[in-house]
Amino acid sequence: MxxxxxxxxxxxxxxxxxxxxxxxxxxxxxxxxxxxxxxxxxxxxxxxxxxxxxxxxxxxxxxxxxxxxxxxxxxxxxxxxxxxxxxxxxxxxxxxxxxxxxxxxxxxxxxxxxxxxxxxxxxxxxxxxxxxxQKEPDAVIRQSNIFFGAVQVCAPGETVCGDGYSMKKLGNGIQFFMGDGLGHGINAHEAVTEAIASFTSCRATSPVEVLRYIHENVKKTRGLVATIAYLDYTAQKWYMCGIGNISTSLYTGLVPKNYTPYNGIVGHNIPRTLNDSVMEFEKYQTLIMHSDGLRARWNLSELPGILKYEPNVISAALYKDNARHNDDMTVFAAKINL
Missing domain, CATH: 3.30.565.10 (Histidine kinase-like ATPase, C-terminal domain)
Incomplete structure (x- = not known):
């Protein structure tokens, strides 16, 4: 990614x-x-x-x-x-x-x-x-249970993006990150880039522990808001924790479960008490995360049949209808076929 x-x-x-x-x-x-x-x-x-x-x-x-x-x-x-x-x-x-x-x-x-x-x-x-x-890949069928896609666009007039996303396999599961550096431009970009580097190197499975680790490593930056989601295949559960206004939804069919993050700024002030929210894993779920460059009040029922499409098309459809065009804009989707 x-x-x-x-x-x-x-x-x-x-x-x-x-x-x-x-x-x-x-x-x-x-x-x-x-x-x-x-x-x-x-x-x-x-x-x-x-x-x-x-x-x-x-x-x-x-x-x-x-x-x-x-x-x-x-x-x-x-x-x-x-x-x-x-x-x-x-x-x-x-x-x-x-x-x-x-x-x-x-x-x-x-x-x-x-x-x-x-x-x-x-x-x-x-x-x-x-x-x-550029060169057509070999026609080798690669089995995968995780499909992801994203649309990421800079704020008008900027050449770098203050939003960022990442994904990594960890233990017997997979972990997702979405972050948004405060403001936009180079300083926001530096904050989210440092956060992604910290996310990538951290081996903790608990989203709370990952956020605390990132918090310590981005204190010299402008700071950011961020959410971590971890799917544990063995426990068949999702664990989530976020600080700031990253929008996170987990869809089973057209029924969403929305995660509510804590108030604060990663790198500056985060709550003393943080807990992982736990959600049940169900087959064929879709995870959607986006920054506040998109309006949060949307409903996939207004896009009939969209969940049949690949995550990149889901991301693009949400961007098309909800982009604010006054900030960095990033929307990420992942389909879990287990």
């Missing part, structure tokens, strides 16, 4: 399209993508932006180059709050169009992407996701 932020562009006029296409073209060329891959990416970006202008008139494009265990990739989200796609399966077929064009856009995006998804709600908008690897 690399915390590489997304570039973001609001698109409300066709004049922006050529600029964005050139920016992404130059980015992937500099990252070492082959000419063939760059050409395929050009097509994907062209289809995304032209469909956005044509059908929704305005929206937002998020993109970044990052790395995972399969290699270097370009990741793109195209977000809008338009009319949605009424019959998605039909519109994915080549030759089908609602605007008297060739109707190859959505199908081309799917074919040229290493991974792609489309989530759409009539009269509420659409999330289109595309991931393109």
């Amino acid at each position: 690399d915390n590489i932020v997304f570039f973001t562009y609001k698109i409300d006029d066709r004049s922006y399209v050529s600029f964005i296409k050139r920016e992404i073209h130059n980015l992937v060329t500099a990252a070492g993508f082959s000419p063939q891959k760059v050409g395929e990416i050009d097509i994907i970006v062209s289809e995304l932006t032209s469909n956005l202008i044509k059908f929704a008139e305005t929206g937002e494009l998020l993109y970044r180059v990052a790395n995972d265990d399969k290699g270097t990739f370009l990741e793109i989200y195209c977000l809008d709050k338009g009319k949605g796609i009424r019959n998605l399966s039909r519109m994915m077929q080549d030759g089908i169009s609602s605007s008297d064009t060739l109707g190859q856009g959505l199908g081309a995006i799917e074919r040229l992407s290493s991974r792609s998804s489309i989530f759409t709600v009539p009269d509420s908008g659409t999330v289109v996701y595309s991931k393109i690897y």
